[in-house]
Amino acid sequence: MSTPAxxxxxxxxxxxxxxxxxxxxxxxxxxxASAAQxxxxxxxxxxxxxxxLPQVADGPLLVLGSGSNxxxxxxxxxxxxxxxxxxxxxxxxxxxxxxVRAGAGVSWHGLVMWSLQNGLSGLxxxxxxxxxxxxxxxxxxxxxxxxxxxxIQAVEAWDCQEESWVRLDNAQCAFAYRDSVFKQxxxxxxxxxxxxxxPLLHDLRMDYAGIREELQAQGVELxxxxxxxxxxxxxxxxxxxxxxxxxxxxxxxxxxxLPLEQVEVLQQRFPALPVFPAEHxxxxxxxxxxMIEHRGWKGYRDGDAGVAASHALVLVNHGTATGAQxxxxxxxxxxxxxxxxxxxIEPEPRLLGAQW
Numbered sequence: 001m002s003t004p005a006x007x008x009x010x011x012x013x014x015x016x017x018x019x020x021x022x023x024x025x026x027x028x029x030x031x032x033a034s035a036a037q038x039x040x041x042x043x044x045x046x047x048x049x050x051x052x053l054p055q056v057a058d059g060p061l062l063v064l065g066s067g068s069n070x071x072x073x074x075x076x077x078x079x080x081x082x083x084x085x086x087x088x089x090x091x092x093x094x095x096x097x098x099x100v101r102a103g104a105g106v107s108w109h110g111l112v113m114w115s116l117q118n119g120l121s122g123l124x125x126x127x128x129x130x131x132x133x134x135x136x137x138x139x140x141x142x143x144x145x146x147x148x149x150x151x152i153q154a155v156e157a158w159d160c161q162e163e164s165w166v167r168l169d170n171a172q173c174a175f176a177y178r179d180s181v182f183k184q185x186x187x188x189x190x191x192x193x194x195x196x197x198x199p200l201l202h203d204l205r206m207d208y209a210g211i212r213e214e215l216q217a218q219g220v221e222l223x224x225x226x227x228x229x230x231x232x233x234x235x236x237x238x239x240x241x242x243x244x245x246x247x248x249x250x251x252x253x254x255x256x257x258l259p260l261e262q263v264e265v266l267q268q269r270f271p272a273l274p275v276f277p278a279e280h281x282x283x284x285x286x287x288x289x290x291m292i293e294h295r296g297w298k299g300y301r302d303g304d305a306g307v308a309a310s311h312a313l314v315l316v317n318h319g320t321a322t323g324a325q326x327x328x329x330x331x332x333x334x335x336x337x338x339x340x341x342x343x344x345i346e347p348e349p350r351l352l353g354a355q356w
Contacts, residue, residue: 023067036077071349159189177257183350218230249349257279289311
């Protein structure tokens with residue numbers, strides 16, 4: 001391990017660099033893989049300095065949050081960067097909203113719960129999503145009818161192409177379903193912090209995936225944002241395996257967004273196929289989970305690579321599955337869905353060391 005010198009003339013130690021670093025503890029699939037170098041950075045202001053180090057500058061660079069939305073299919077060359085800045089603060093407090101800034105290393109679920117404890121709303125439907133604040137905009141994480149892109153005011157990042165600090169507003173982030181400019185240009189921006197505009201009050205979203213029923217089961221008659229978060233947490237814990245117990249990255253496949261005409265044809269053949277609204281008229285979102293389960297994959301296991309018994313969208317590592325084995329299973333599932341429904345399904349996590 002190497003670190004910058006700590007003398008009276010230099011700042012305190014704010015980063016570390018480890019060679020041949022194991023990544024099993026840094027991805028929620030818990031697949032065994034290694035990085036040629038692991039760079040842990042606690043002070044983002046030092047980013048240009050550490051990026052200029054010869055041992056970092058001479059190879060590829062990959063930012064890893066908590067590894068909750070990736071599948072590592074091979075050992076990784078170059079440098080894996082992990083942000084350790086975990087500060088949260090309120091920048092503005094207005095009559096109807098507050099602007100909150102969170103460092104890239106902040107736990108996403110921790111940020112959701114912090115916002116609720118501070119009387120803010122908006123993020124409650126996104127409770128218990130694993131990952132970090134810095135990773136959230138990349139995938140435009142979403143669940144139970146909400147997406148983080150609705151609430152992001154700006155993203156602070158280092159632009160590797162221009163070699164300068166940038167602050168991208170919401171429009172520049174180009175948010176779409178499970179997409180953003182950060183995903184489209186995966187090697188350009190290194191996100192160091194996000195700003196969220198969170199309302200003090202807003203209309204609660206309770207008409208998705210059993211939230212109202214869960215609130216009724218909990219005896220909540222007049223729910224507030226925190227109640228919705230608790231309902232979402234309860235539902236997620238029932239449906240999704242705990243990554244600390246059974247390696248997984250949550251939902252592995254995105255729900256396909258299709259033209260309405262195609263959806264109507266599918267519904268004639270498969271009347272039980274769940275269909276949801278999409279962001280634009282003339283489009284509909286169809287359930288990848290239902291199609292996968294219809295093909296019999298739910299609960300399937302091939303060695304230690306499998307599909308969760310509780311949710312067909314979730315690929316799981318029962319112990320020693322490699323990333324390549326999990327990817328092979330995902331490709332087989334996708335091919336079977338395409339064969340039956342004529343609908344391609346794509347992975348939601350980012351694939352590292354392989355192509356889809």
